[in-house]
Amino acid sequence: MVFQLLSLDEDTLHEHIFERYVELERNSANLKQDLGIQSRTGTTIEIDIEPPLLTTATKTIRKKKKNKVKQNGSRTDIELYNVVVEQSLSDLNSSVSNNNSTTGYVLWSSTPFFLRWLLYNDESEPLRHPSESIKVVNIDQDMIKIPPIYSEINDTKVGIIELGTGISPLMAVILSNHVDYYICTDQRGILNKLKQNIKENISQISRRECISKSLEIKRSEIQIEYESDTIESNENKKRYNRASKTSTVSIEVEELDWEKFDISVNHPYLNQIRDDCDTIYIIAMDVIYNEYLIEPFLNTITNLRKYLSKNTKGTAVIQExxxxxxVHLRSQDIVTEFLEQAIINHELPVYSISDSSLDASRYAFYLI
Incomplete structure (x- = not known):
């Protein structure tokens, strides 16, 4: 069974919030009672993103496959990722870093949770591959189709724009295996550390060749790396042939301050993703935690949707x-205000994604 959608409006959003927090309280004994920082002790943390381990034998097989991927970057049918994140606990606790906006300097637990759900959960299948329409449970006989994030299945071009990426490369390097364009955005003070972390984990993009202007990665450099391998072997030749034939992903890092975003200014990377992609996903993880950020964030969402719906000549683009x-469910008042502003003030079509694993977690995911 796949996930269902709950259509939220001015009448239903408060009932949704009430039920979600009742469920949260019911599952409190099984959930961590913290703010959601992945690690409060380490500046270097290692994150494994892999399917749930069912048996000892399965664990051994997956460990061997993961080690093989880490050694040579080759593709495996079972998606296994090992990402090392350099975070800055000192900047997190600083009162002056990045104009007092410091939460992006560490990895938050919502991102690993979302990736494991998206990659491995049977109920998230419609976001991976084309599927039948998704049921909207609170509207009689209403079904909607949503485009998958993965682009390799139905031969369409998909781009992702991530808002509030922070210093973590986790989402970017993993989802870049399945999309054609990926743009990481955040405030200027975050970007150098983010670029460094992406470069350190670039081998995790094993299903596509990565090219990037902002990271200064060219396709020819990747091919030279394979060609200059000192060990002549059939395995190396296979790796080179695979690398030379595979699809590419363009991954870029760009400054985007929600309070200063101007759609009248030229944005080359956004232009490229707008003009080349059939489907565009705007993704943001755990950016709803402060009431003062809600309005700038929603303004950015609204302006981006307008910006991405037109090409350079100003005409409408047929795309999704x-x-x-x-959202990490902390303050009930903050989540309520976010949904009220999104639905009532900005008139955005908001759906809550519901399935058994999400409903038992301390996270909520919304589709707009």
């Missing part, structure tokens, strides 16, 4: 623009 917003 969707938003996936992950």
């Amino acid at each position: 623009v969707k938003c996936l917003i992950g």
Whole structure:
């Protein structure tokens, strides 16, 4: 069974919030009672993103496959990722870093949770591959189709724009295996550390060749790396042939301050993703935690949707623009205000994604 959607409006959003927090309380004994920082002790943390381990034998097989991927970057049918994140606990606790906006300097738990759900959960299948329409449970006989994030299945071009990426490369390097364009955005003070972390984990993009202007990665450099391998072997030749034939992903890092975003200014990377992609997803994980950021964030979402719906000549583009917003359920008042402003003030079509694993977690995911 796949996930269902709950259509939220001015009447249903408060009932949704009430039920979600009742469920949260019911599952409190099984959930961590913290703010959601992945690690409060380490500046270097290692994150494994892999399917749930069912047996000892399965664990051994997956460990061997993961080690093989880490050694040579080759593709495996079972998606296994090992990402090392350099975070800055000192900047997190600083009162001056990045104009007092410091939460992006560490990895938050919502991102690994979302990736494991998206990659491995049977109920998230419609976001991976084309599927039948998704049921909207609170509207009689209503079904909607949503485009998959993966582009390799139905031969369409898919781009992702991530808002509030922070210093973590986790989402970017993993989802870049399945999309054609990926743009990471955040405030200027975050970007150098983010670029460094992406480069350190670039081998995790094993299903596509990565090219990037902002990271200064060219396709020819990747091919030279394979060609200059000192060990002549059939395995190396296979790796080179695979690398030379595979699809590419363009991954870029760009400054985007929600309070200063101007759609009248030229944005080359956004232009490229707008003009080349059939489907665009705007993704943001755990950016709803402060009441003062809600309005700038929603203004950015609204302006981006307008910006991405027109090409350089100003005419409408036939494409899908969707938003996936992950929220760590902390303050009930903050989540309520976010939904009220999104639905009432900005008149955005908001759906809550519901399935058994999400409903038992302390995260909520919304589709716009």
